[in-house]
Amino acid sequence: MTSLNSVPLTLMVNGQAHDLELPVQATLLDVLRERLHLTGTKKGCDHGQCGACTVLMDGETHLSCLTLALSAQGHEIRTIEGLGGPDGELHPMQAAFIEHDAFQCGYCTPGQILSAVACVEGGHAQNDAELRDFMSGNLCRCAAYPQIFEAVKSMAGERQ
């Protein structure tokens, strides 16, 4: 199968299938924001350096700005919009971020929270150095790092 210009594809986002027709060079980030109107996923650097566009793909953190939408076919994508409960209740990590005042402007927060969820679920939050390294791909220009660390740490014992 080869193609130039627009191609049809199906993306699974937050448990819902979306049938789309997209230019071949569309990134997952642009499709989430511009076509599916899921604007919780943020565009920071658009070059894989800041982590604002972090989403979960099959449960692992991925950078949606460096993911071709076409490559995301067949994978389960979860964005910040898919994290809370059906009636709008917050995910425990979202509540922990509020509790610990783990943001200022909030722009990096969706990416921070998705990395934090994967960090705790993957068992990487038990050790402080490992937690810091796991979270280091999400930059916060307001420098709320101590509070972000505390928020993630507070959840470390909550699961496993």
Next chain:
Amino acid sequence: MRPFEYARAQSVAEAVGRPGKFLAGGTTLMDLMKLDVERPAHLTDITPLRENGELSQIVEDGGGVKIGALASMSQTAEHPLIAERYPALSQALLAGASQQIRNMASMGGNVMQRTRCPYFRDLAFKECNKRDPGSGCGAIGGHHRKMAILGGSDACIATHASDASVALVAYGAALTLRGPDGERRVKLEDFNLLPGETPHIEHDLREGELIVALTLPAPIAADGVYLKVRDRESYEFALSSCAAVLDVQEGKVNAAHVTLGGVGTRPWRSPEAEAALVGQPATRETFEAAARAALQHAHPLAQNAFKVPLTARVIVRALMQAAGQIDEAGNPTTGANA
């Protein structure tokens, strides 16, 4: 990003021989396509082949290990066969990039990653022999603090960016390349080419060839160390690094593999350092002699001259750690003999 002809490979046979570029994790290629540095007319998406066990599994292979080329960096770093038998590779993988990138990037793509030289990455600079052969090198007379001190030429001093490749070379890794005319194996050490007069030719890779596996022979020693020094503690490329694997018997170095990162135009195996180690007592004096030997042909410029003494210290510390004389924090271990 410019459009391209997109193909989605469902089998290795379908991918091999295709023109243009293969797309795996995309962490280098997508970035460089956005910067307009890479402009493939054809893109073959090999991510569906991750479902194919052969290309994403990590398995025993004779006395060694075979890593499928589409295994991710994080999957490889955490795999028990790698973490237990090739600890320096696991350490190097975890010291590289960010968790998101480690989840995306493939091992085959890691050995193909391009330099981070700003003159290469930014089209605003007219001079870059790697991007535009014959245009000159902006870095030599420009900003070159992070550039290579080993293996450079008048045409290019761009540093090879991979941490994992440094450990892979130290463990004697080879690549399995499948092309239209069949399969061949190339040692990673030889796969990366020196820039010479042709810095745009970076690899011994033929048109249409696909990296299908990385193979590691049995390690020479159970312990191995990857030590990395950088401007930030995490998510930063190396200023200098060293992968050291030492076999010490009765206080003497029986065999040694020493490879440097952040300082070479390719992952820098140092036969000079290895020769200075083998047969010698495993002491700090020997390790210092090995560091001098590794750096005897270094060609620093004004801004990166600091890399020579820095790398000497990195080598000595990595060797002391590999010999079990100091711990990760640099503190003497109990019973250390030096």
